[in-house]
Amino acid sequence: MTTQATPEQAAPELPVVVIGAGPVGLAAAAQLAGRGIEPLVLEAGDRAGAAVREWAHVRLFSTWAELTDPAAEKLLAPTGWTRPDPAAYPTGGEWAERYLQPLADALGDRVRTGVRVTGVARAGRDRVVDADRAGRPFAVHVETADGREERLHARAVVDASGTWAVPGPAGGDGLPALGERAAASRISYRVPDLSDPAVRARYSGKRTAVIGSGASAFTALAALAGLARSGDGTRAVWVLRRGIGGSTFGGGEADQLPARGALGLAAKAAVDEGHADAVTGFRTGSVERDGDGRLVLTAEDGRRLDPVDEVVVLTGLRPDLSFLSELRLGLDERLQAPLALAPEIDPNQHSCGSVRPHGHRELAHPEDGFYLVGMKSYGRAPTFLALTGYEQVRSVAAALAGDLESADRVELTLPETGVCGGAGLFDDAAQDGGGCCAPAPQLLRIGAAPAVLPAAEGGGCCGS
Numbered sequence: 354m355t356t357q358a359t360p361e362q363a364a365p366e367l368p369v370v371v372i373g374a375g376p377v378g379l380a381a382a383a384q385l386a387g388r389g390i391e392p393l394v395l396e397a398g399d400r401a402g403a404a405v406r407e408w409a410h411v412r413l414f415s416t417w418a419e420l421t422d423p424a425a426e427k428l429l430a431p432t433g434w435t436r437p438d439p440a441a442y443p444t445g446g447e448w449a450e451r452y453l454q455p456l457a458d459a460l461g462d463r464v465r466t467g468v469r470v471t472g473v474a475r476a477g478r479d480r481v482v483d484a485d486r487a488g489r490p491f492a493v494h495v496e497t498a499d500g501r502e503e504r505l506h507a508r509a510v511v512d513a514s515g516t517w518a519v520p521g522p523a524g525g526d527g528l529p530a531l532g533e534r535a536a537a538s539r540i541s542y543r544v545p546d547l548s549d550p551a552v553r554a555r556y557s558g559k560r561t562a563v564i565g566s567g568a569s570a571f572t573a574l575a576a577l578a579g580l581a582r583s584g585d586g587t588r589a590v591w592v593l594r595r596g597i598g599g600s601t602f603g604g605g606e607a608d609q610l611p612a613r614g615a616l617g618l619a620a621k622a623a624v625d626e627g628h629a630d631a632v633t634g635f636r637t638g639s640v641e642r643d644g645d646g647r648l649v650l651t652a653e654d655g656r657r658l659d660p661v662d663e664v665v666v667l668t669g670l671r672p673d674l675s676f677l678s679e680l681r682l683g684l685d686e687r688l689q690a691p692l693a694l695a696p697e698i699d700p701n702q703h704s705c706g707s708v709r710p711h712g713h714r715e716l717a718h719p720e721d722g723f724y725l726v727g728m729k730s731y732g733r734a735p736t737f738l739a740l741t742g743y744e745q746v747r748s749v750a751a752a753l754a755g756d757l758e759s760a761d762r763v764e765l766t767l768p769e770t771g772v773c774g775g776a777g778l779f780d781d782a783a784q785d786g787g788g789c790c791a792p793a794p795q796l797l798r799i800g801a802a803p804a805v806l807p808a809a810e811g812g813g814c815c816g817s
């Protein structure tokens with residue numbers, strides 16, 4: 354069945370459609386509702402926080418104080434909601450159950466679940482047509498869980514659909530490695546939940562390659578090391594595209610978010626204790642099967658690793674832009690993030706894991722009234738924090754309400770990792786840069802005393 358609605362209503366009467374009932378989409382709805390603008394949140398999953406619930410077992414490195422939005426708290430206050438201990442670190446499951454679900458409940462029928470957005474356009478105007486474009490509302494095509502199609506209309510669209518659904522592949526060039534798809538039964542793209550007996554059995558006593566170098570890879574390595582410490586014979590091979598240097602394990606104790614720093618230190622312990630062998634400068638080119646069905650990773654330079662039973666690929670997440678193809682977006686060609694935001698978060702340039710607070714101006718597109726927010730606004734950049742998203746949607750909601758004074762105000766200072774990344778030395782297998790505010794880079798020789806390399810030249814970028 355197909356439902357059609359007319360776009361001829363006056364735009365202010367139409368809702369602002371928010372795509373995704375994750376932390377940032379729900380915060381956007383709370384901010385809009387707080388300003389008297391009617392939001393309509395469309396969530397593909399069957400419950401609010403559907404993506405976060407998929408990593409329910411992962412403990413966040415942010416405290417509760419950093420994971421709730423002020424406008425959301427205001428909406429929750431009259432419902433009898435109890436604020437969790439601000440100093441405690443929830444799991445993804447707790448974030449969903451104790452905050453996202455109550456918030457969705459408080460928003461009531463402004464949140465529709467089981468509704469996947471399949472396309473956004475200007476009503477009656479494809480991407481090419483200029484005529485009266487800005488005067489047209491948005492047409493939002495959706496598919497419901499029972500297979501119905503609908504076309505809704507919106508005065509503005511805030512896309513907070515995240516990046517969870519599109520994990521990066523194993524291939525070092527960003528494409529699936531040759532044979533990767535055929536080996537799918539032994540490859541996972543998620544941090545394994547070892548508290549689940551079936552998952553535990555999959556990895557216990559096995560040799561597993563972990564590909565990736567971010568917080569998720571650290572978490573997976575630490576989890577596998579936990580199994581190994583029980584003496585069950587579990588082994589990990591940590592496959593890095595770059596070398597190991599001072600910033601490989603994150604900011605450690607210099608990280609302004611201590612729990613985020615601790616993740617890197619746990620991964621380092623996995624390596625130092627001999628539970629994980631690090632293979633550096635390895636850009637996976639193909640995945641082959643040996644005679645026993647185990648997987649053999651081969652690098653683009655011809656190196657072959659010993660066979661592994663399982664591969665966990667944690668090479669980052671990507672925005673799904675496919676349903677936005679009829680909109681005029683201004684996206685950076687590297688990161689697929691809004692043009693004005695990209696230089697702030699580009700890992701190719703100096704970045705201390707910090708980003709200036711930003712709002713509606715940096716998030717604007719040629720398509721007036723459309724915004725990418727939340728995890729998706731960072732495109733492929735890996736350093737997004739929920740706090741950043743809450744500030745984004747505060748500003749966007751203010752702009753949509755016409756309150757530019759508030760929309761332009763900066764209301765947040767974000768924590769730094771204590772690490773300047775940068776890909777200047779991407780091809781140096783010995784280390785991965787370091788940069789201006791990193792601790793003096795160290796070359797960590799696995800199984801040997803660390804050799805200290807000279808500190809990088811330059812400095813002063815962290816505070817600038």
Ligand SMILES: Cc1cc2nc3c(=O)[nH]c(=O)nc-3n(C[C@H](O)[C@H](O)[C@H](O)COP(=O)(O)OP(=O)(O)OC[C@H]3O[C@@H](n4cnc5c(N)ncnc54)[C@H](O)[C@@H]3O)c2cc1C
Pocket residue numbers: 372373374375376377378395396397398401402403404405408411412413414415468469470471513514515516517518569676726727728729737738739740742
């Ligand atoms: C494992 C992990 C740990 C993290 N830990 C932290 C941390 O400690 N601190 C921190 O600040 N940040 C952390 N982050 C980063 C970030 O804060 C979270 O990913 C957060 O969930 C992002 O919120 P979001 O609302 O932008 O996106 P999401 O939480 O991904 O929500 C997007 C929602 O949109 C829905 N959706 C997707 N496509 C569609 C569609 N086409 N139509 C309708 N709905 C759709 C999804 O089902 C989902 O519910 C972590 C991320 C991950 C993956």
